[in-house]
Every structure is written in C-alpha cells, then in structure tokens.
Amino acid sequence: MWSVPDIRFPDRSRETERFADKMSNLYRKLPKVDIYLEREECREWIAVYGRYQVADVIREALQELRMQMRNGIKEEDFSRTIQNLDAEVVRRLRQKKRQRMIPVINATGIILHTNLGRAPLPSEAAGRVAEILGGYSNLEYDLETGRRGERSSHFEDLLCSLTGAEAAVAVNNNAAAVLLMVSALCSGREVLISRGELVEIGGKFRIPEVVAQGGAVLREVGTTNKTHWEDYARAAGDNTAAVLKVHTSNFRIEGFTESVPTDRLKMLGFPVLEDLGSGCLYPLEHYGFRHEPTVREALERGADVVCFSGDKLLGGPQAGILAGKKKYIDIIRCHPLMRAVRPDKCTVAALELTLEMYARCREDEAVERIPVLRMLTEPAGTVRGRAERLLEMLTKRPPFCVEGPIPSLAEPGGGSLPGQQIPSFCVTVGADREERLMELEAYLRKGDHPVVVRIADHHLVIDLRTVREEETGTLAAALDGGMEVCGIKDPAAAAGMPG
Numbered sequence: 001m002w003s004v005p006d007i008r009f010p011d012r013s014r015e016t017e018r019f020a021d022k023m024s025n026l027y028r029k030l031p032k033v034d035i036y037l038e039r040e041e042c043r044e045w046i047a048v049y050g051r052y053q054v055a056d057v058i059r060e061a062l063q064e065l066r067m068q069m070r071n072g073i074k075e076e077d078f079s080r081t082i083q084n085l086d087a088e089v090v091r092r093l094r095q096k097k098r099q100r101m102i103p104v105i106n107a108t109g110i111i112l113h114t115n116l117g118r119a120p121l122p123s124e125a126a127g128r129v130a131e132i133l134g135g136y137s138n139l140e141y142d143l144e145t146g147r148r149g150e151r152s153s154h155f156e157d158l159l160c161s162l163t164g165a166e167a168a169v170a171v172n173n174n175a176a177a178v179l180l181m182v183s184a185l186c187s188g189r190e191v192l193i194s195r196g197e198l199v200e201i202g203g204k205f206r207i208p209e210v211v212a213q214g215g216a217v218l219r220e221v222g223t224t225n226k227t228h229w230e231d232y233a234r235a236a237g238d239n240t241a242a243v244l245k246v247h248t249s250n251f252r253i254e255g256f257t258e259s260v261p262t263d264r265l266k267m268l269g270f271p272v273l274e275d276l277g278s279g280c281l282y283p284l285e286h287y288g289f290r291h292e293p294t295v296r297e298a299l300e301r302g303a304d305v306v307c308f309s310g311d312k313l314l315g316g317p318q319a320g321i322l323a324g325k326k327k328y329i330d331i332i333r334c335h336p337l338m339r340a341v342r343p344d345k346c347t348v349a350a351l352e353l354t355l356e357m358y359a360r361c362r363e364d365e366a367v368e369r370i371p372v373l374r375m376l377t378e379p380a381g382t383v384r385g386r387a388e389r390l391l392e393m394l395t396k397r398p399p400f401c402v403e404g405p406i407p408s409l410a411e412p413g414g415g416s417l418p419g420q421q422i423p424s425f426c427v428t429v430g431a432d433r434e435e436r437l438m439e440l441e442a443y444l445r446k447g448d449h450p451v452v453v454r455i456a457d458h459h460l461v462i463d464l465r466t467v468r469e470e471e472t473g474t475l476a477a478a479l480d481g482g483m484e485v486c487g488i489k490d491p492a493a494a495a496g497m498p499g
C-alpha cells in the first residue's frame with residue numbers, strides 16, 4: 001500500500017471529518033507505481049524509454065496530483081486526471097525525449113546560431129569522426145615510432161600551411177585560447193589593450209575579466225573610439241608583457257574612429273597577440289562581405305600569436321586555435337593550463353578533417369562542401385528555388401495564409417561579420433490571430449523533427465538560407481501538420497481587427 005499522509009485538522013467538525021474521509025478514499029484510488037508499470041501500455045513505453053524513466057514520469061505525475069489533493073481537489077477533477085494519466089505520462093515522456101540532443105531544422109536565417117550548435121560539420125567530416133570515435137585511434141600515439149605522440153600533431157602542419165604560422169595548437173574553445181594565451185605569455189605583467197577593444201563577447205566572456213583571470217594586469221590605452229600609436233607608446237614600460245588586440249565581433253563603432261595596425265604596434269618592441277574571434281581562412285570580400293582580416297593576413301601583418309574559434313567562420317567543430325611564432329606557441333603548449341583546456345578526440349578528429357578539406361579542395365569546392373561557407377555564399381536565387389520547392393510541397397495550404405518566396409535578410413550570427421546581412425528568401429505564414437502563430441511556432445519547435453523559426457511583423461518567418469535541401473520535405477510536413485492543428489486561417493478574416 002502507498003502511504004496515506006496524515007491530514008491533521010485542528011477543528012474536527014463533522015464537515016472536516018467528511019472531507020478527511022473523502023480524501024483518504026481518493027488516496028486509496030491513486031494507482032500504485034509498480035502495478036501501473038506492469039500494464040501492457042507501459043511495456044511499450046519501457047521498450048522505448050527504459051523502465052527508470054517511465055517510472056520516474058509516473059511518479060512525477062502522481063506527485064503533482066497529490067499536491068492538488070492536499071489543496072482540496074474536486075472529486076470529478078481527480079477522476080479525470082486518473083483517466084488521463086496515460087496521456088499525461090506519454091506527454092511527459094515525449095518532453096523528456098526533446099530534452100535529449102536531437103537534430104533541429106534551423107529556419108531562422110542565422111547561420112552561426114550559437115544556441116543551435118553554431119557550425120554544422122561537413123558531412124564527410126562528420127562521417128569520419130563517427131568512425132574514429134567508434135574505436136581506438138592514434139590520438140596521442142605516434143604510429144611511426146610507436147611512442148607517445150601529441151594531439152595537435154594531427155592538424156598542426158595543415159594549420160601552418162593554411163595560415164603561414166610557424167606553429168599551432170588547439171584547445172577546447174576560443175575563450176580558453178585567450179585565457180591560455182594571456183596566462184602563458186603575460187601572467188604577472190601588464191597587457192596593453194585599447195579601450196575600444198575592452199568588449200564582452202557574450203556568454204559572460206569579457207576581455208578585462210579574462211585578462212585578470214590569466215593573472216595579468218590590464219593596462220587600458222586610448223579612448224573608446226580612437227586609440228593612437230602614441231597612446232600605446234606612453235603606456236608601455238618595463239613591466240609590459242604584450243599588446244593584445246581584440247576583434248570587437250558583435251559590436252561596431254562607426255564614424256570618428258581609429259585603431260593602430262599591427263605592423264605599427266610591432267614598433268613598440270613587444271609581442272602582439274591578437275584575438276581574431278572568427279578567424280576566417282578565405283577573404284570574404286569576393287562574396288560581397290566587408291573585408292575581414294584572414295588568419296594569414298593577421299600573421300603577415302606581424303601578430304606573434306593569433307587565436308580564433310573553430311566553429312565560427314572556419315566552419316568546423318567547437319575549438320580554439322592558437323597559431324603564430326613557434327617560440328610563443330611552445331610556451332603555450334607547455335603551460336599547466338593546457339592540460340585543463342585541451343581538446344577531446346571528437347574535436348581533434350573533426351578539426352583535422354575540416355582543415356584537410358580546406359587544404360585539399362580548391363576554394364570554390366571548399367565553399368561548396370563546408371556548410372557555413374556554403375550558407376554564407378549561396379546565391380540568393382538558389383535560396384529562392386528552395387523556398388519555391390517548399391511551397392510546392394505544402395499540401396494543406398489554407399487560402400491566403402502562406403506567402404513566398406519573399407526577400408528577407410539572413411545573418412552570419414555568432415558575432416561574426418557584425419552588422420552584415422545576407423540577401424535571402426523566406427516563406428511566411430500569416431493568420432487571423434497572432435496567438436495562432438505563437439501556437440504554430442511552439443508546435444514546430446516541439447515536434448519530432450523540431451523546426452526553429454522566428455515571428456516578425458505578425459508573420460511566422462521561415463528563412464530558407466539555413467535550411468538544407470534535404471530538410472525541405474520534413475519542414476513541409478511539419479508545417480502542414482502545424483497549420484492544421486493550430487487552425488491557421490486567412491489573415492483577411494481578421495480585417496478590421498487591430499494589429
């Protein structure tokens with residue numbers, strides 16, 4: 001028997017006695033988890049979700065019901081809840097499943113969407129990574145000598161030939177790369193940074209705090225909009241360890257601005273360290289973007305060490321890459337913090353395979369095969385074609401609700417190429433009431449193949465730049481289902497209604 005909590009009534013009038021009787025009757029009607037689990041339906045769920053998870057979910061649902069009973073649930077509400085218990089358990093199990101990692105269709109038009117995992121890996125790379133992870137590998141084993149090897153050895157030569165660096169090493173992410181660089185090269189001494197570059201990148205990553213964490217002393221130089229060479233020169237002294245340049249990423253100052261190029265900073269006689277943020281390998285102005293210094297360019301201009309993300313414009317796995325003069329990279333490699341921020345084998349494998357793609361392919365091929373580069377550079381006409389195919393696939397299109405292809409603006413995202421938008425095409429859904437659109441948005445998000453979209457100007461917007469061709473069928477099916485379930489109706493039906 002499940003235990004019946006002792007319900008105490010200070011005033012045991014007949015009314016409360018009757019109530020207590022009624023409640024203990026209800027408690028007796030609560031199903032017992034073990035017995036409930038023996039039913040045929042549960043056997044099916046257990047096969048899919050496992051016994052523990054099913055039992056947990058039943059317990060949670062019953063616990064919630066007990067709370068309601070303590071607050072005095074009506075008898076008919078109690079019966080209804082018990083009748084609907086199976087449906088509630090299934091709902092909770094499905095919800096738990098959505099908490100696990102599953103593929104998501106990104107229809108937001110934001111290419112490096114940090115919450116959606118930033119860069120999708122090239123499919124060949126993803127396949128090889130799975131193969132390597134399924135067994136043992138030569139992660140830290142030199143097959144030539146049969147001795148212990150180094151995990152960066154797998155891609156160091158690729159990085160060096162792609163960027164012109166003398167040496168390179170990878171860590172878990174670029175935030176770790178900046179911290180490691182400062183810790184290894186500046187600890188206990190001063191780092192000169194322009195006041196225009198003391199930025200917060202997002203997710204609590206703030207340059208002044210990272211410098212402090214690295215044990216260095218921040219020496220602010222110049223002003224927010226203008227910093228001159230003389231400002232650096234005045235601040236430099238015996239205790240200066242290095243100059244740190246930081247790409248302001250998600251933030252741009254326009255107008256009356258000035259910063260000092262690396263070749264001039266070199267004249268101060270200190271190492272110049274540069275956090276490039278995105279770190280692209282190809283000049284992106286060929287594709288209509290503003291000039292963004294490539295890693296090679298930053299090194300050619302004299303940076304001693306640069307660091308950048310693996311999963312921003314590079315289009316690989318989450319990683320931080322440090323590249324530059326061998327003298328400094330060797331110090332970084334040997335720093336005790338290196339062991340704490342070293343990349344795991346998934347990262348090493350995925351990074352190597354992505355870099356190999358850059359090394360092996362002509363630029364036009366690489367741009368085709370590395371998803372981030374493809375999405376950034378795909379002609380708007382091709383995106384339009386995908387929007388047309390999506391529209392053709394919709395079979396339950398309520399009249400006047402779905403429109404497209406409509407020109408839209410996609411974004412690089414992830415703090416890369418700030419303020420630059422990419423001409424794109426979208427399909428929009430309108431409805432007689434805004435709540436229906438919010439319902440549709442939630443329906444798409446909670447489906448078996450979740451689709452993430454945005455709502456703008458009283459329309460649900462599906463941007464096709466970030467949707468893969470092979471995803472359009474799934475997307476169409478989800479939309480068809482959602483429009484039916486959410487009762488999407490002609491927006492003109494709401495004519496005269498405000499908004």
Ligand SMILES: *Cc1c(COP(=O)(O)O)cnc(C)c1O
Nearest residue numbers: 173174175201247249277278309
């Ligand atoms: C994104 C970014 C970082 C952090 O990189 P993660 O790989 O996300 O850790 C650091 N610095 C700059 C300038 C960035 O743009």
